Every structure is written in C-alpha cells, then in structure tokens.
Amino acid sequence: MLALDYEDAGGDPENARPGGHDFFFFFISGEEPDEEPEPPKKRHSRSASPKAPVAPSSPPDSAPLTPFGQSGPVKAVERPQRAAQTPQTPSGASPLIMDAVQRLSRVHKRTGRASDKSIEQFTGIAALFVEITGVDDVRAVRQHHIAAFVDAMDRLPPTYRRSAAERDKPIAAIIAEAEATGAETGLSAATVNRNLIQLGKVFKGAQSEGIRVDPSVNPSLLRRFEKKNAKDDRDPFTPDDVKRIFAAPVWTGAKSAKRRRDPGEIVVKDWLYWVPLIAAYTGARREEICGLETADIDEEDGVPVIIVRPNARRGLKNAQSQRRIPIHSHLIDLGFLDYVREQRMKDRTNLFHDLNRKSPKSQIGDSTAYLWRNIQNDMLGPQAKKSFHSFRHYAVQGLRAESDVEKHVRAELFGHLVGDIEDDRYGGRAPITALRAAVEALPRVF
Incomplete structure (x- = not known):
C-alpha cells in the first residue's frame, strides 16, 4: 500500500498561491488481495436541500468533533448539504470536497484510469466522509476528522445501506x-x-490545483494492518476438489x-459450463471471465488466446491485469472455439450473453454466485x-x-507483479510459446 506524503508547508489557506490545474493520481502498488471489490455504496446527492442548509465549514483547528469521534450514544444528525455559495480560492477551483471529487473523476474517466463503477465508489467514499464529519470544505479538514471517519467505520455494520x-x-x-x-x-x-x-487522492488532487490543504492531514497514518495472513483469506481447491466439481x-x-444439478443426459454448453472450466485452466478472476467479449478471443502466432x-x-483490477492467456487444449477439444464462433455468427458482442448484472451497482459475476455455491456444496459439502x-x-x-x-511467466499469466523492479519495469513480455507451455502444465480436470 502506498503511504501518501503531504507538503510540509503551513500558512493561512486564504493566502495560498495560485496553482496549476494539473491532476496527480496515486495508485496502490505491490501485492493486492485478489478478491473482487465490494459493490460501491449509494451515492449521496450534493444538491441543496430546504431542510437544513449548511454553510461552508470554517477552517480553524478548533472545529468541533462530531458525535462519531466520541464514545457513548450517537445522536442522529442531518446529512451535510452543499453550501449555497461556493467558497472562492485564489486558484478559482472550488474547495468543496464533492466538487474536487467530481473534477478528479472527470479526468480519471477521460484518461481511462477508472471505470464508471470505481468512480461511483470513489464518489460514495467522499460523500460518506462529508456525512460523517460534517466537513465539506477540503481546507477545513484536520487529522481529527480523519480519526472520526475511521471511528465511524469501526462502528458501522458491514452491510450498512x-x-x-x-x-x-x-x-x-x-x-x-x-x-x-x-x-x-x-x-x-x-x-x-x-x-x-x-x-x-482527494486531498492531493486539491493540492495540485493550488488549494491549500492542512499539511498535517495524513489518512495513511490511520491505515489498518490485518493480523491474519493474506494467504488465509481463501483456501485453494485441491486437485481432488476440482475432479469432484467437474x-x-x-x-x-x-x-x-433448467435442472442442471440433477443427473441426466443433457449437456448444455453455456456460461455455466464454460466459466468454471476457464477458471480452472487460466486462474483468471471471476469478473475477468464473466465480462469477456467475443472480440477478446483471438490468436497470436497461431496460438488461440484469451485477451x-x-x-x-467491465474494467480490470489494475494495470498488470491486462494480459493474454493461451487457451488450454482441453478447452479447445471440448469445443470452446466453436462456441465463440457461434456467438459471433449471432452478432453477439458479449461472450456470455446470458450473464448480466443484477443491478447497476453489482458485478456481472454476481449473477453466477447462487447457482455456483449450490453446485460447489453439492460436490464438496459446505466449505466457508x-x-x-x-x-x-x-x-x-x-x-x-x-x-x-x-516466476515471471507465472506472474504474466495471472496478472501479478513479479516483485522485482528489473522484471516488472524492464522485463519484456514472455513469448507466447512459454505461456502456452505453462498453461498446458495444468492437468486436465476430467
């Protein structure tokens, strides 16, 4: 995880010198957990409400803590609303947090650095901070507001809203x-x-626009360290598990x-048939597979590949997730390339056309969860x-x-960083023949 450094500068926010309008983006580096990101929370409106208009938060350090920074009963408070008059800054950019988020999101979107879902998640996090702390002006944020934000997250139910x-x-x-x-x-x-x-990212983006942010504000000081090892989050399927599943x-x-869990003589080669097989022979993430388009199946030097x-x-988890994976010979023997051709002949853009999001905020792969869990339980028994x-x-x-x-071949196949700057930054792509040999090393599942 990247620890963000903040400018070692002080002074009155109103005396900040005008800055440029370039944006800086900061991304998580190193190893990251592989599980899919949880769906973003509900977006909160910034529009003014006649119920309880709130003036812009004042910058002094003496700004009172909200009930979230205290122990004991929590009083219900009105959600903060956008100020009727946008505060002025020397740079001309609005210092309101939600305005700064909107500007950053536009650039993320234009440069292809974030998907609609990740932008919505980014917006929801900022709105949650504003609601919890009551501070809507980035110049007014102090470290104790960040602490109050973390305190509230510790007291929220995991399934809130x-x-x-x-x-x-x-x-x-x-x-x-x-x-x-x-x-x-x-x-x-x-x-x-x-x-x-x-x-x-919000604070750094505001700083890059010439908006003065308290230099002592550092969210990374409050980051959490999990006691358990990341390897313990999920157990792998054993080779015997895989044989039993298939x-x-x-x-x-x-x-x-319609009765795919009951024994019979019908084999339907649809998403339910192909998606788990592709996962077993590629190690790709669920959303990467479920969101494939027919154009993502191609050929390189005569080798059929999944791009x-x-x-x-859908987008991807990170930059290194973009890769090509040779298609295992067993998938070809089972007719996967024929399935792809059939979808193209029907002018279908989506490879698994019958897989769709349950809602705008859900992932495509969520549609597979219920049926997959039942099949896994049928064959392996409950295993949390x-x-x-x-x-x-x-x-x-x-x-x-x-x-x-x-190692570098495995990393390229699975969309991981090697962890060595020489390989990660300067190493070339592995030849397709090496990638195919690695994929074929995975044993046939039936």
Missing part, C-alpha cells in the same frame, strides 16, 4: 441502531484502508437445461473458505509446483 430500509437513513442512526441491537459492526481492514487511500451433472449430463483487457462490460476464487489459488499453486515454469 444494503437494504431498501437503510438507503436513505442517516449514518448516525444506522450506527445507533446497530449498537442498540448488538449487531455485528466494523468494516474490514481492507475496506477501511481502501477508503483512506481514496480520501488521500463430475457434477453440469459437465457429465443433467436432467434438463484480458478493459472492455465495455472455498469459493469460486479458489480456482485462482488452485491454478497458481499448480504452476508453482512446476519447476519448469519460471
């Missing part, structure tokens, strides 16, 4: 109810850290197209630490056991 009943409920009321009922509270360390990093009726014969890249359906993502761990561990597959 997921239900229709909570979508418009103030955060203070949600926390109060959780404490009164003894509900589970506390966002995960990964979520807290992600929110702090996104908040830091002995399910989906691949051996089902009762009918993992951003497309109209194994999920679809366990295919990725299975493939990674399988290739690590192959001494002939070099």
